[in-house]
Every structure is written in structure tokens, then in C-alpha cells.
Amino acid sequence: MLKNDIVDLYRDVKSFYFFTIHWIRNNPFIALSVLIIYLFLFLIDPFIRSWFSGVHNNFSDTFFYIGHFYGQSYLTFFVILFLYSSGLLLKNERFRKTGWIFFEAYAVSGIIVTVLKSIFGRWRPYTEHGNLSFIMFNFSSNDHLSLPSGDVAVAFAFSAVMASFVDNKVWKVFCFLLAGLTALARIYHDQHWLTDVILSAVISVSFGIHLVKENHHTLSNGFSQHNK
Helix, strand or coil: CHHHHHHHHHHHHHHHHHHHHHHHHHCHHHHHHHHHHHHHHHHHHHHHHHHHHCCCCHHHHHHHHHHHHHCCHHHHHHHHHHHHHHHHHHCCHHHHHHHHHHHHHHHHHHHHHHHHHHHHCECCHHHCCCCCCECCCCCCCHHHCCCCCHHHHHHHHHHHHHCCCCCCHHHHHHHHHHHHHHHHHHHHCCCCCHHHHHHHHHHHHHHHHHHHHHCHHHHCCCCCCCCC
């Protein structure tokens, strides 16, 4: 059973890789335009940080704490453990497989983000080194692990799968609003720049949506059905 799950993980990662390469080759102008726009956003990083630094108060502290909580790994770990173990104990294949899909979204997005963090070695905002300061191939200090954001990757990966449970626009918007709140919270708490959270969101949502499409039979109708 676990062996099959690992095979599925390999299949999903491989298909996502080839899908991404194929999309870039077939849409080079769009891909280049997106890259240029993203690089342009580096210019407004300091202004966004400055704006958030001026809205600190008791209400906003409490509000953005929700986003901070949503992006924590232990929330995702709990969901994965609950679904996967429940699926095994109850012999419910849909529960077990859904738990594994959450794990795939979390693990793959997390690995990609962690690798990029270490490669870029961008200084975090609170270090006051500026938004264009990097120490490439950093594998030590957390101060240099700003780009992209790990918490935001977790939040958007979680939301991408959660949003697929119900075919309802309000539910989908709600899921991604929670993830968006995590992104804003990371900027609010001076842990990340705007461009950090945007890159994380793009990575996690892209893989999450691909994962949902590859496993739509499992995720359709959430937990309302059981394998016969």
C-alpha cells in the first residue's frame, strides 16, 4: 500500500515536471511576461514593507495571527496523520488516499521551496540588509532564508487541496483567502518580502492544482463517498 503511494508520488511529480516544461515551451511569451512582471515587483518590496510597518496595533496583531497559525506545519501534519491513519484503521481508501494527496502537496512544495531558499540565500526584511541582498547557496543561517516563504507554501498547498473538496466558489475563495492571509501575515511580521510570498504561492498553487487534476476521482465530492 505504501509502495503504491510512493509510486503515485513519483508519477505526480514527474507529470508536473513535464507539464511545466511543455507549458513554457508552448507559451514562451506569457512565461517571459510573467517573469518580467515578477522581477518588477522587487522594486516595490520596500514600499509594501513600509506600509505594513505602519498598521501594527492590537487588532491587526490578532487578525494576522490567524494567518500565522494557518501556515504552520503542524496543522497540515495533523490533517495528514488523521486522514491517512483513519483510512488505514477504517479501511476507507478515500480517506487514506486523500491524506496521501495532502502529504504530496505539502512535501513537494516544501522541498522545492527549501531548495530555492538555500540557493538564493536572500536576507529577511528584519535584518535591514535590503530587499536586493543575497548570499547564494546558504545552508545555515535562517536570516538568509527569505525567498521563497515556507509558511506560505504550506498554506497554499493545503488550500489547493482543500478547495477541491466542494464544487462551490464560496468555499474555494474562503480556502484561498486563508492562504492569502498567511502570505500577508508573513509580510506583516517582517519575516518576508512581497516577492517571497508570491513565489511560494505560485509554486504551491501550481503543483496543488496539478495534483488535484491528477487525482480528481479521489478528491471529487470530498469524503462523501466510500470505495466499494
